[in-house]
Amino acid sequence: MSSNNCYHCGLDCGKNPVKFNDKCFCCNGCKTVYEILNANELGCYYDLEANPGTIPSEIKGKYAYLENEEIVSNLLEFNDGEIAVVEFYVPSIHCSSCIWVLENLSKLNHGVITSLVNFPKKTVRITYKIKATNLKEIVELMTSIAYEPYISLNDADAKKNKVSKTLIYQLVIAAFAFGNIMMLSFPEYFQLDGFWINKYKIVFRWLMFFMSIPVVFYSAKDYFISAYKGLRHKMLNIDVPVALGVSVLFIRSSTEVFLNIGAGFFDSLTGLIFFLLLGKFFQQKTYNFLSFERDYKSYFPIAVTKISNNKEEAIPVKNVCEGDRLLIRNEELIPVDGILINGEALIDYSFVTGESVPVVKKSGDKLFAGGKQTAGAIEIDVINTIEQSYLTQLWSNAVFNKTKEKNIKNITDTISKYFTIVILIIAFIAGIYWYFKNPNIAFNIVTAVLIIACPCALALSAPFAFGNMLRIFGYQKFYLKNTETIENMAKVDTLIFDKTGTITSNNTSKIKYEGIPLSSDELQLIKTVIRASNHPLSRALYKFIEEPCLTKKLDYFEEILGKGIKAKYKNNKVKLGAASFVGVSQKNINETVIYISINKELKGKFSFSNNYRKDTQKVFNELSKKYKLIILSGDNEGEKEFLSKMLPKETLFKFNQKPEDKLNFIKKLQQKGAHVLMLGDGLNDAGALAQSNVGIAISENINVFSPACDGILEANLFNKIPKFLTLASKTVTIIKISFIFSFLYNTIGMYFALTGQLTPVVAAILMPASSISIVIFVTILTNWISKKN
Template identity: 60%
Template sequence: MSETTCFHCGDTCKEEIIQLEEKSFCCFGCKTVYELFSENDLACYYDLQAAPGAIPKEIAGKYDFLSQQNIIDKLLEFNDDTIQIVTLYIPHIHCSSCIWILENLHKLNPEITASQVNFGKKTVRITYNATTFSLKEVVLLLSKIGYEPYISLEDYSAGKNKINRTLIYKLGIAGFAFGNVMFLSFPEYFQVSGFWIEQYKILFRWLMFAFSLPVVFYAAQDYFISAYKGLRAKLLNIDVPIALGILVLFIRSTVEIIFDFGSGFFDSLTGLVFFLLLGKFFQQKTYSFLSFERDYKSYFPIAITKISNGKETPIQVYDIEKGDRLLIRNEELIPVDGILINGIAAIDYSFVTGESETVQKQSGDKVFAGGKQTSGIIEIEAIKSVEQSYLTQLWSNDVFEKNKEEGFTTVTNAISKHFTVTVLSIAVVATIFWLMVDASKAMNVFTAVLIIACPCAIALAAPFTFGNLLRIFGKLKFYVKNASVLEQLSSINTIIFDKTGTITSNQKSTASYDGTQLTTAETTLLKSTLRGSNHPLSRTLYNILEEQNIVTLDHFEEHIGKGMTASYHNDHIKVGAAKFVGYTDDATVLNTTVHISTNNTYKGKYTFYNKYRKGLSKLFNNLKKQYDLAILSGDNEGELENLKKLLPSKTKLIFNQTPNDKLEYIQYHQAEGAKVLMVGDGLNDAGALAQSNIGIALSENVNVFSPACDAILDASKFNQLDQYIKASKTAIKIIKWSFVLSFIYNSIGLYFAITGQLAPVIAAILMPLSSISIVVFTTICTSILGRKLK
């Protein structure tokens, strides 16, 4: 009786045989994988290797160590017993198909709720149900579909950022082959006669053919794979002309030596691949350098409150050390893993997991970075330092990513959309011409055109320009989420500002009290309540009040845009707007006020005298030349006359706006064609920041880390906002100038290629040089731009 093997994994079908399209599968998991690949035109996965989903025998017990809890704890970045998150380094990630497969792991196993690939770092971040699925099963599933992760227990962080050595191996092989083929070609170059012609000519030619095989089928395979995937998806990517050029050279050279027409172009072929890979290696090294600079050396304007000897001091998050005691206010993000020491913790981990249900924690429980406290104040003890890259990863989490790019065409896509089609057309027309005029030059012309006109320079201009500018902005205390934000920032035509805490400074504002004198207990309760809020007025009033004994509240609730309620023992307090606390006096108040009532008895109000940020008038006067300006404030019109004196006459001043009113105002203007930049705080203006085309949160000693904003600006740099916007516009000009240089280069190169004066190997040398020149040009220009900003 013959055994039936699984088409996907190759295992023997023992318990059951599942049939589909005349293929046998051992389980529904293997059948599902096959269906997924087939439905998405990825069935070629099975052409590369028989039963590619098989788990190699050496893997069967290889990951048993992942059953040990102490090792699991070291690898996981989040674990609340029901949901676990792990980031694994996958060396085999190499193309868009890999991304698709790895980001659809939830279809292979429903216990995996999300998976997100970072293609540049070759990592996948996986969220799964820990009650029914384990880390070991995650790793075995990845191995089964051909993506075995690299795990180093000695230095896991090094494992995640381990450089893929495949490119170095390919570069070495291509260089070795190129050198030997050039050496074997010398007799042909110098037209040596005698023993060469009679005895060794054929041997040398076939040796050159042998050296070219690993170059074409190994070193150059990425170009063929990328071109093939693109064509299957009906896309002409930039690797199509390169792959065609390599293929034409190889076939033409092979035909020549088989029929003894000549020695072929193996020197050009191996040189072409070598110089292409050399350019690619340089690009990767440079881009990884820029990414490193941005991730770890830029200023990250997020602060947290540290408690030391009873004093509260704001510190930058990357200054947190193990053992520090941290104060986390309502709606504030927990920046680091820690142990809950004090307070009522109701933590929203949706920022991390996508699950919006809050998790209750007791004193002594572990809390994880990325959670948001939603029930007043808590104190935690940090058990590790902050990983800035982890915060950046949270910020870019797709769970909270509103598609602001919908309908937005990048400058690269707009310019290079038809580039490949044009190049292929020129190559075909030129080849047909030379076939009729001089057939011996036709293949050289075809190959040279494809290589010299490669749009690598166009593809590199935007990433390197924006990458360098992101790093420069970071050092200047303007932290931008990604390159797309910079590109959209350059296209805005309307700027909307919040008032309190945005154009006003919390640190310089003063307040006076008008009402019934508060008792010591009431003042203590007031200060303890204010301590739990990040609202600019709360922070200002908290700092103004005299030192009081801080108490742990029994209840705290913040009503965004209205105020706060809190209780301690039998005392209750309301702090906020007049209507919210029950104040019914009809007298018009022309200043920003915060009202207070305790135990349902109105007590009085604090009236604030705002101090506007330095350089406010100059900033608005600079911006009014190009943009429509507006201020949306939740306060009353008390500051209207002062603002009219400070700001340009055309600035729209709108007061008494709720958070929802601000959002609807932005929606209306976007419907009219406006590209809106919103500048506000990361808490109360979250809806408006998310709705706008670009949302900038201002940071002033508070933790404004929010998924709603696209950029974070340090308050001390507020008066330079116009310079940052101007720099983003200049970056677009730099990219366009790069395209002009690339066009000039391609035009000159195409002339020599079409006229048959350019050998393919020379084209292969010039192509990476053009790419390098674009990288150098954009880097120098953005560096000069950065010096002007400073």
């Protein structure tokens, strides 16, 4: 570590480092953290990592709302009057020393009993004594040592269901039974008539029978339930032949044991269920650090400051009523629609629209929920409660309440319909044939057909192919919610892009000045002129000019919409805006520029380079060959001309789309039969993402929030979208090939079954062999295509 770097956070300390104990700190915050840790003998925090900490943020009464009992009781997981448990999400957890210092919170605050970090989830669970400390103290302590917990409206809702472990239990029991039953059935396979086996086989058979009972009635119960549901909806899904196979296997095996005529197929039965559950298990892949289910509640604050009778009081956001007067501090989010009463509002709507340039609002203007105040405190009068606000209303749309999967028949179910019918016909014909030829074995033949027809390999190919592809995508930083998404991606024929934040990057655009150099006075003048303008370009330019504003007011100011600004200050007449407005001819119309003229003399122009993502043009050209492309933007048509030149001719443009419009637009396309993939970012796309067949959120940083979606893509991987789509459709092709193979296995098995040769040994070899070979086949192929592409 070089001497001029902060001892706590590792940043450059600049010219005036804060000195303490012979150590340099970049700010007083970092010094405070060092002091706190050192005073409590936690100094070895600094031995663990070279630069462990992050810069602490300031607190200033931010957590006053944690004194409100209603809010606190919503946050607590457990509370018995003595001891309380709370779990916080702490985004700044990033290294091993973070774990260490957070787990030693009890040394910093003696009311804390234990604190336990879950590093992959970035959460800390704190148990504390209610009498010795309170939540506010703990949160303020954490904030002061730079581990600020993220508390949102989402935390106020009842604690959500934990991940179900049922599948793991089912799998474990099936594995246990499969292994043991295989051992017990071996002797009979290899020694059919010995004295020894005749003595013990009854014990073995009954043991196998008892072990298979929990497998059939617990591990395999979901297949029966799903088959029953499918049949009730008149759908022959893949679980119908599976359930049929399992029940026939169990009934025939049990009959053989009860009547003491054979060993049954218990090992095939348990093996089948084990492999099927393994496939189901492999299909699940959860990313601890991501959530695909977020709605506005994850963004919104849990409490807000209400002003009544000149007193400030923290109340839960849910209790806000129409007509309340709220105080919004700097950097706070406006949770409800309101009218600005007091203060200078500079609202950043990037959460909502993806537009990063803040907007100025004047007293009396309407402010929409979701905006973040970025310039000092303001007061607003509430006009809509949280559920009725402009943005949050979107979530009352039915799209958010239904699950998508139910409407979609997946590839395996489509094929299993024909499969089941064919199998039943074969079994029926075989039964009749053998009934006349040799009625004694007719029962055996029919059950053997149904056993061998059990589509184990068929049911395994899709879970393993999609499961493996899901992991491959994950390695390449494209995170999908579930395997159905890959299947839906392969079906997509229409791609819809949001503009701001999706094909443009959120970082403020680059600005260049060309022309006669401007003096400092002139720059100050320009900055003053554009200060009052709400146009995004003006806001960007306002940020770009470093000179301070003039202190005096302008003598004259007029903004002509879509053209420019006319202003007068003392003797200077300023005109700035579009080329035609200033009175020059623009050479390159693909540029976004502001021309400047002072006292009728053209000074020059500020040009804004469009910061579209790398390779946007290339990606669109590549995609236009296969897909219908649509740009669906909430912005005005300002850049339509430029975009239509840059992007392929067939691209459709829709501007001025409200969140609801986007949703309905997609709904209409779907009614016409289109399969839609939507790429978006802000909360305003949330409805469209939920409505589309595949909704993918683009995110500059996957650790920050993104709206509910089927997949999250890192923004710098935008150019890989064509590749991911190709991989998805190739995966489906692989599955189709593996279906052919599994039919082949079934045909071989059918030969044994129909000729009456299906002994337990044959079944015991054929079933695992077919399942395992299919799994290996799809895994190798999916790995191969992902490497090749």
